Amino acid sequence: MISFGQVRLELDTDVVVAAMRSPSGASAALITLLSLGHGTLLVSSAMAMEYEAVCCREKHLDAVPGGIRQVKEFLDDLLLLAEEVRIYFNWRPLLPDPGDELVLAAAINGRADGLVSFNIKHFEGAPERFGVALLTPGEALRRLRRNVKL
Numbered sequence: 001m002i003s004f005g006q007v008r009l010e011l012d013t014d015v016v017v018a019a020m021r022s023p024s025g026a027s028a029a030l031i032t033l034l035s036l037g038h039g040t041l042l043v044s045s046a047m048a049m050e051y052e053a054v055c056c057r058e059k060h061l062d063a064v065p066g067g068i069r070q071v072k073e074f075l076d077d078l079l080l081l082a083e084e085v086r087i088y089f090n091w092r093p094l095l096p097d098p099g100d101e102l103v104l105a106a107a108i109n110g111r112a113d114g115l116v117s118f119n120i121k122h123f124e125g126a127p128e129r130f131g132v133a134l135l136t137p138g139e140a141l142r143r144l145r146r147n148v149k150l
Contacts, residue, residue: 006113007113008039008110008111008114009034009112010043010047010107010110010112011116012100012117012118013050013054013103016051017055018118021060026141029141030140033141033144035081038147040082041082042106043082044105044106046087046105046106047102047106051075055071055074056068091104091105091108094126100123103115108127108130112132113133114133115134116137117135117136118137120134
């Protein structure tokens, strides 16, 4: 079992969008625990650009009360708490969707304990080949909470 404070997580873009759009959901709670030092958020440059590109889509901006200003603040805060992952090697292609390869590459190169996504079927089998658990936000939150006395 991973001990307290050592959990390293790579978040798929869908998890970041969910946290931004629903501050009371599991994705936001997971990010909150990471921001309190109960684990490490991993982000590559490619993932940071992906987060921004997707979060700034009109449909997401319309769902956030503060619009672009609030989205930019959310992303700035998220990236400030993250550990930068440098991509030294890619194992492509391993996944049906080429867009998911950058998430997997960040998890592997960042020595992640878990890759967190709502789209579990998109990643099935690949992360586990590298010792990375594939988790939904709810599963990741439950595992992290077990390591934290709340």
